Amino acid sequence: MITSYWDALHESLSRRVALVLIGLALVTSVGFNLLVKVTPLPNKQFRIVLGNAPLPMRDIGVPAMVHNLVSQQMGIAGTLWILGALFGAAPLFSSTLEKGWLELLFSKGTSRWQIFLGRFLAGATLYAITFGVATFPLAVRMWWQTDVRVWEISVAMLLFTLSFASLMAVAAMASLPQRGASLPILGGVAVWLFSPFLMRRAEMDAWPWVKPVLDWAYRIFPKCSELGDAASAYLKTGHITAWWPIWSTGVFIAVVMAYTLWSVERKSF
Amino acid sequence: MTNTNAVIETQDLHKVYPSWRTRLNLAPAVPALKGVSLRVERGEIFGLIGANGAGKTSLVKILLGISRPTSGAARLLGGVPGDGAIRRRVGYLPESMRVQDHLRAESLLHLMGRLNSVPSSILRRRIPELLEQVGLAGVKKPVKEFSKGMNQRLGLAQALINDPELLFLDEPTDGLDPLGRKEVRDLLTRLRSEGKTVFLNSHLLSEIEMVCDRIMILHRGEVARTGSPEEFTRGAGEVVIRLTAVSEAVRAAAAGVAVVAWQATALRFTPRDQAHLNEMIDRLRAASADIEAIEPVKESLEQFFLKVVAA
Numbered sequence: 220m221i222t223s224y225w226d227a228l229h230e231s232l233s234r235r236v237a238l239v240l241i242g243l244a245l246v247t248s249v250g251f252n253l254l255v256k257v258t259p260l261p262n263k264q265f266r267i268v269l270g271n272a273p274l275p276m277r278d279i280g281v282p283a284m285v286h287n288l289v290s291q292q293m294g295i296a297g298t299l300w301i302l303g304a305l306f307g308a309a310p311l312f313s314s315t316l317e318k319g320w321l322e323l324l325f326s327k328g329t330s331r332w333q334i335f336l337g338r339f340l341a342g343a344t345l346y347a348i349t350f351g352v353a354t355f356p357l358a359v360r361m362w363w364q365t366d367v368r369v370w371e372i373s374v375a376m377l378l379f380t381l382s383f384a385s386l387m388a389v390a391a392m393a394s395l396p397q398r399g400a401s402l403p404i405l406g407g408v409a410v411w412l413f414s415p416f417l418m419r420r421a422e423m424d425a426w427p428w429v430k431p432v433l434d435w436a437y438r439i440f441p442k443c444s445e446l447g448d449a450a451s452a453y454l455k456t457g458h459i460t461a462w463w464p465i466w467s468t469g470v471f472i473a474v475v476m477a478y479t480l481w482s483v484e485r486k487s488f
Numbered sequence: 489m490t491n492t493n494a495v496i497e498t499q500d501l502h503k504v505y506p507s508w509r510t511r512l513n514l515a516p517a518v519p520a521l522k523g524v525s526l527r528v529e530r531g532e533i534f535g536l537i538g539a540n541g542a543g544k545t546s547l548v549k550i551l552l553g554i555s556r557p558t559s560g561a562a563r564l565l566g567g568v569p570g571d572g573a574i575r576r577r578v579g580y581l582p583e584s585m586r587v588q589d590h591l592r593a594e595s596l597l598h599l600m601g602r603l604n605s606v607p608s609s610i611l612r613r614r615i616p617e618l619l620e621q622v623g624l625a626g627v628k629k630p631v632k633e634f635s636k637g638m639n640q641r642l643g644l645a646q647a648l649i650n651d652p653e654l655l656f657l658d659e660p661t662d663g664l665d666p667l668g669r670k671e672v673r674d675l676l677t678r679l680r681s682e683g684k685t686v687f688l689n690s691h692l693l694s695e696i697e698m699v700c701d702r703i704m705i706l707h708r709g710e711v712a713r714t715g716s717p718e719e720f721t722r723g724a725g726e727v728v729i730r731l732t733a734v735s736e737a738v739r740a741a742a743a744g745v746a747v748v749a750w751q752a753t754a755l756r757f758t759p760r761d762q763a764h765l766n767e768m769i770d771r772l773r774a775a776s777a778d779i780e781a782i783e784p785v786k787e788s789l790e791q792f793f794l795k796v797v798a799a
Contacts, residue, residue, distance in 0.1 A: 222602035233590035319586030323646070326552045326656075327603035328576030334603075487556040488549070 223329065223337025224344075227311050231345045237307035244300065244353035251292050252357055257364045265365050285367040289358050290454045293372065296353040297379045297447050301411060304349055305386055308342030309403040312394035321488055332480035339387055339476065346383040350376050371457055375450035378465070385441030385468050386411055388475040395482055414443035441468040494563075495654050495685045496528040496551060501560035503546050503709075520546040522709040523560070528702075533676055533686040535700035537693060537789075539797060543709040544689050545583065548656055551687075552580055565654060576604050579652035581643040583659045583689075587631040593624050593642050596631060597649050604650040611649070618645040623671070636663035644672065655679065658689045673699050697721065697789040705796050712796050720792045726785040727765060730754045732778040741775035742768065756785065 231237050258266045267284045269291075315324060315338060325331055354376070358369040389410050390403035417437040425433065445464035452460050459465070503521040504510075510517040521543045528534045538544050549555035550562055553570020567574040587596055594615055601611040619625045622641040627634075631642065640663045647655060657676075661669040669692075676686055676699050690696050696703060697717045705712040713720070731738065731753045742748045745768045748757040759765035765782075772779060787795075 222599065226599050229595075230588055230590050314588065317586055319582060319584045320588060322549075322552075322554060322580065322582035323585060323587075323600065324603065325554050326575060326578070326580040326582075327600060328572045328605050328650075329603040330572055488554050 220329070220333040220337045220340075223334040224341050225337075227338040227341030228344055230314070231308055231311055231341055234307055234310070236303070237345060237349075240300070240303045240307055240349050241352055243303075244296070244349045247295060248292070248353050248356045251288075252360060255288055255357065255360075257361075267365070282367045285361045285365060285369060286371075286455055289354065289361065289369045289372055290451055292354050292357050293350075293375055293379075293450065293454065296350045297375075297382075297450060300349050300353060301346065301379070301383050301386065301443070302408065304342075304346040304383060305390065305407045305411075306404060308345050308387060309390035309394075309407055310400035311338040311342050312391050312403055313398065313400040316394060316398055316488075318398075325488065330484065332484045335391060335480055335483050336476070339384075339391055342387045342390075343380055343384045347376060347380045350379055369454070371454045375454050378446050378450040378453065381465065381468055381472075382441065382443040382446040385443065385472050385475075388472045388479070392475050392479045392482075395479065395486065410440060411443050413440060414445075418442070418444045438467070439471065441471045443468075493530050494527045495530050496526065496534075496562075496564055496687065498527075498547075498551070498562040499525050499560055501525070501547070501550060501562060502558045503543070503550060503555070504558045519558075519709050521550075521557070524706070524709070524711055526704055526711065526714065528685060528687060530685055531680060531683045532701040533680050533688060533699050535696040535703040536687065536689045536706060537691070537696055537703060537793060538706035541708075542706040544706055545658070546709075547706065548580075548658060548687070548689060552578065552656065576650060577653045579647035579650060579655045581640075581647040581655075581657045581660055583662070585639060585643045587639070587642070589630065589632045591631050592629070593619060593627055593631060593634075593645075596642065597646055600646040601649040606650050614649065614651075618648055621645070621648075621675075623668075637665065637668060640664055641668070644675070652684070654685045654687065656687045656689070659691065660688070661690065661692055661695055669695065693789040693793060703789070705793060707797055717789060721786050721789055723785050723787045724758060726756055726758045728754050728756050728781075728783045728785055729768070729772065730780040730783070731772070732780055734777075735775070737775045738772060738777045741771040741777070745771050 254270045256268045258268075260266055267288070269288060312335065315321065315334065324334055354372055358372045362368050386407035390407045393403040393406035394400075413436075417433060417440060420430070420433040420437060423433075442464035445461070446468060449459060449461060449464060452458070501521050501524040502519060504517045504519045506517060507515070509515040524543070524547060536544050536547070546555065550557050551564055551569050553568075553575065562569050565574050565577055591599070597615045597618065598608075598611055601614070602608070606614070616625065619627070622645045624638060624641055624645065627638070631639070634642065640660070644657075644660060647657065661672050664672065673695065676688070679686055680701075688696060688700060700717060702714065702716055703720060704714045734750070734753050739750070742755055742757075746757045746759070746764070748755045757768065759768065769779065769782070
């Protein structure tokens, strides 16, 4: 599985979409850092300004400002990057099943489920890398210049990666009944788009029979939107406000991946 | 299915590829394999030939555990096809090998070796050796820039990376120049001398005829014939007798023994037995014919194959 993991990571990082994604992450990270100006004041005080902030500036204190900035940066990484990384990582499953490559991989001594699981983990790692490239430089700079640590960004990254992993699980399952990367990507995007809709289902004016269906869909499907909110909340408070989105998404990933790995193991190609 | 010396054994293998049309009874299911039974002994080069769609790839995929039979049984190296421990002892070169764009020759071999649980320390030694052996030493460009022949050579190297006991080769000489084909033939012969078993699947019947110990002809999913190349190319017992010159007396003498066909100074006929052949020789000698050579007429494997398929 480790061999498959490293190969898939190498494969995903050599794809143009992944390189563009990491490049963009770097550009936004550098760009955002350039917008943030830290000025040392007497008595070990700092003034942190984002862009050309109009006067009078609101004084919210250095730690709050640092967390606020990192949270803004994370907001971009947590949304757009999830979609982008899906385009880079979902084809890892369909490429495994390409004619000529499938025969090479599946005739070797490593089980198919291990090969697939390695690719799943590599996809999640790709997302974590792009997230890290986009957000960590600002957090490290703030730590270095203001001595305010934003270690919560690591937990936030794990929460976003969990969200991304649920989309990868959907992509893995969608890659089995057919060949090609379109269905895995579409499946992942559909679940991601469906998530805020399900989160706000109570606010919708739907037919009575639709409500229980949406409730069940909400219980079953991954809670990408809630995980994003949980990450932001954790960055600000240092506490997990609700565990339900985390464990239910974890169960979703475990069940979907278990079914996918069982299917790939018994499928006749 | 108890022969311990058998490396490959199958019994009554059937394979049907279902489609949604066949599931809905809109079209009859077309079987890819219909009761294939075979046994390949250790240390032999076994050739599998058949027309396109005969079921060759289906059979190989079942033996490698990539595909499952609809019914019947198969055993590979005494175990079940698809078992990881068994597959680690097998090498495979697929017909249309496709390598991911990011890989180079060395990284592909390393990946394939690791997937077969070959320790990295062994791979560090074996990879350069294999690349040297297949003529790809020093090639650093990505595999996507390889020519068909280079790709084929790399395919052979990856099939050998785990030093397999059993090697499945699907069209191994496809895309190779005559020198490359000779190298592959030499390689196969060397592997046989090392006690390894080779299962060769090829359309190049001349190659099969040159290297295989036994051949199986698969036709429309069924075993049409199994035998040695000698058995297949023995012909129908026809003999050519070449003479230095032919006179009317010689023609009359030959006609008195059997119905013959003349081609310039050579006559062709099919003796009933050895005595019949001796009688022909005696009569020709009595008519003062100078016999240059007596040769049995052999069939090429291609002729035999076409005859079997047409039948």
